[in-house]
Each structure stands twice: as structure tokens, then as C-alpha cells.
Amino acid sequence: MNSFTDNLRKIEPYVPGEQSKEKDIVKINANENPYPPSPKAVEALKSFNTDSLRFYPNANATVLKEALAEYYGVEVENVFVGNGSDDVLALAFQSFFCSDKPIVYPDITYSFYPVWCELFNIPFKTYPLDKDFRINVEDYREQNGGVVIPNPNAPTSLCEGEQFIRTLLSYNTDSVVIVDEAYVDFGGYSSVALTKEYENLLVCGTFSKSRSLAGMRIGFAIGSKTLISVLEAVKNSYNSYTVDSLSIAMGIASLEDDGYFKSTINKVIATRSRVTNELRALGFEVLDSSSNFILVTHSDYSMKEYFEFLKSKKVFIRYFSLPRIDKYVRITIGTDGEMDVFLAETKRFLEEK
Numbered sequence: 001m002n003s004f005t006d007n008l009r010k011i012e013p014y015v016p017g018e019q020s021k022e023k024d025i026v027k028i029n030a031n032e033n034p035y036p037p038s039p040k041a042v043e044a045l046k047s048f049n050t051d052s053l054r055f056y057p058n059a060n061a062t063v064l065k066e067a068l069a070e071y072y073g074v075e076v077e078n079v080f081v082g083n084g085s086d087d088v089l090a091l092a093f094q095s096f097f098c099s100d101k102p103i104v105y106p107d108i109t110y111s112f113y114p115v116w117c118e119l120f121n122i123p124f125k126t127y128p129l130d131k132d133f134r135i136n137v138e139d140y141r142e143q144n145g146g147v148v149i150p151n152p153n154a155p156t157s158l159c160e161g162e163q164f165i166r167t168l169l170s171y172n173t174d175s176v177v178i179v180d181e182a183y184v185d186f187g188g189y190s191s192v193a194l195t196k197e198y199e200n201l202l203v204c205g206t207f208s209k210s211r212s213l214a215g216m217r218i219g220f221a222i223g224s225k226t227l228i229s230v231l232e233a234v235k236n237s238y239n240s241y242t243v244d245s246l247s248i249a250m251g252i253a254s255l256e257d258d259g260y261f262k263s264t265i266n267k268v269i270a271t272r273s274r275v276t277n278e279l280r281a282l283g284f285e286v287l288d289s290s291s292n293f294i295l296v297t298h299s300d301y302s303m304k305e306y307f308e309f310l311k312s313k314k315v316f317i318r319y320f321s322l323p324r325i326d327k328y329v330r331i332t333i334g335t336d337g338e339m340d341v342f343l344a345e346t347k348r349f350l351e352e353k
């Protein structure tokens with residue numbers, strides 16, 4: 001028997017960190033920023049002229065692109081904006097990964113990549129990270145249909161430097177290389193300057209983590225005019241207005257408040273080093289993070305039990321029951337107060353188990 005359901009799309013979607021409605025929880029499971037957005041961004045929202053919502057947003061979000069171009073020292077034609085960097089990355093996959101050869105990325109990485117490959121029928125191949133969870137750049141010498149890596153990588157938190165990216169680009173001159181810099185502001189190396197030298201390099205960024213605007217959905221990409229114009233053409237083939245008027249206004253205001261931006265980042269970095277040291281003193285192994293999260297394990301305890309214990313105490317961290325990282329947990333850096341609760345419950349776990 002045929003059924004209309006035979007022709008429906010069957011797909012396994014990406015599963016984000018749990019969003020709980022419970023009160024009094026410590027939510028350090030989705031790499032969100034614990035601090036509020038810039039007061040200037042809040043002011044842009046409060047003083048927003050709602051009558052203007054009758055109109056479509058600023059054509060092509062040019063005003064937001066101009067602000068980003070100025071911030072990063074590039075031309076407006078080198079900037080693309082979208083509805084969160086997930087939107088930008090999904091468009092980049094459709095725009096640049098059209099070869100019959102597989103695209104390549106690390107085996108432990110952002111779990112949205114395989115989902116987009118499946119959705120857009122893009123063949124892919126993964127290369128295993130080494131035993132220290134680092135990317136072996138030599139793997140990326142092989143012919144491929146494109147390269148995508150997060151730098152810093154998620155969920156490892158590790159960042160590669162300029163030499164690594166240059167080597168990667170020298171091995172991949174015939175395909176597009178996407179560097180997903182969702183966490184770069186927390187102390188990582190940014191490849192934005194290299195986009196002026198390498199026409200096939202696309203760097204993606206987001207306002208979700210370092211700018212505390214995950215709820216506004218603002219993402220961007222910086223690359224050569226050639227790459228950006230293809231992204232624009234693909235975007236304009238299905239939805240011309242991906243960035244709404246409010247996001248444009250708040251995004252610009254956030255970029256104008258560099259003092260606040262740097263101060264919240266410095267707070268996250270300071271808390272990260274304190275928590276890293278305290279966990280190491282308790283016998284945990286903590287990778288050297290360049291992100292707003294840490295990847296952690298302990299040789300004497302099950303990390304799944306640790307995750308469940310903390311959950312029962314209303315402290316939400318992230319556990320991935322995936323090969324190779326199921327002995328680790330990922331912990332987002334919250335405020336000092338939140339991390340004190342987390343550390344107190346961690347000590348209780350070590351005592352009780």
C-alpha cells in the first residue's frame with residue numbers, strides 16, 4: 001500500500017541543550033552568556049519605534065553590515081548577516097558544498113554539521129581528533145568538496161592558531177574552507193584578517209555567545225566578495241529578509257558598546273580560570289579552554305552519574321552519550337555565584353559517590 005507518508009522527509013534533527021522552565025536552576029548547559037546584553041542594546045530595544053515594524057527591514061540589513069564591516073576592518077561587500085550563525089552556516093553549506101567529493105570535518109565537533117549534510121544531501125567524511133582532542137592538519141591534505149571546522153572547536157574548547165589555519169588553507173586551495181568562530185571572542189585566534197589573503201576562506205561569527213544575544217538570532221560571515229555574493233544569491237532565492245528590524249537595531253547597539261563587551265568577556269575568562277583551577281585541584285582533568293565552556297573528565301568517576309547527580313541538584317551541565325566523549329562533560333562558564341553552587345555540588349558528588 002502506498003501512503004502519502006512514504007514521500008515525507010525522514011530526518012534526525014539537531015538536539016540543542018535542554019531549556020528548562022524550572023526556577024532557581026543553574027543553567028550551564030547551552031554555552032549561553034550569564035551576563036545580560038549591553039545596556040546600549042537594551043536601550044535600542046526600549047526606544048524602538050514600533051510603528052516602523054509595518055515596513056520590511058533595512059534592505060539587505062545594510063546598516064548592520066556596515067557596523068560589522070567597521071568593527072572588523074573590512075568592506076561592506078565582505079560581510080553577510082543571517083538569522084543566527086546556524087542560518088549563516090546552513091546557507092554556506094548550500095552555497096559552497098556543491099561538489100561530488102565529500103566535505104570534511106573533525107569526528108568530534110559541532111553536531112549540526114552532519115545534520116545539514118543529511119538535509120542538503122552533501123556527502124561528508126570525518127577525521128578523528130588525536131588523543132589530546134586536537135585536529136591533525138595533515139589529514140586535511142586529501143582532496144575534498146570543502147572543509148568546515150569550529151575554531152575554537154566545540155565541545156573540546158581548544159583553539160588552533162594562525163599557523164594551523166594557514167597550513168589548512170595551503171592544503172585546500174580548490175575548495176571553500178569555513179571557520180566557525182562562535183567562541184573566538186573568549187580568547188581564541190580569529191582568522192578574519194586572513195579573509196583578505198584567501199578568497200576561499202569564510203569566517204562565521206555570532207552574537208549569541210559573547211554578546212549575550214542568543215534570543216535575537218544574529219549571525220554573520222566575513223569573506224571575499226566572491227563568496228559573499230554567492231551567499232547573498234542563495235539567501236535571496238528563498239528569504240530576502242532573514243534579519244529582522246529589532247535584531248538589526250540591537251546588533252548595531254551591541255557593536256557600539258565595546259567597553260561592556262570586553263568587560264563581560266573578561267569576567268567569563270576570569271571565572272573560567274578559577275573554575276578550571278578548582279576542578280583540577282579536585283582531581284578533574286580540564287582541557288585548556290579558549291571558549292566560554294570547559295570539557296572535563298575525572299578518572300575515578302562516571303561523568304554520566306556526575307551529570308545526573310548535578311541535574312538532581314538543579315545544576316544543568318551537558319553530557320554527550322557519543323563515542324569518545326562519553327567520559328566527559330561540558331560545562332558552560334556562568335557567573336561566579338552560579339559556579340560556586342556548581343563547585344559546592346561537585347564536592348558533594350565526590351564525597352557521596
Ligand SMILES: *Cc1c(COP(=O)(O)O)cnc(C)c1O
Nearest residue numbers: 084085086110150182206208219
Ligand atoms: C552556538 C554555535 C553556533 C550557532 O550559534 P547561533 O546562535 O545560531 O548564532 C554555531 N557554531 C557553533 C560551534 C556553536 O557552538
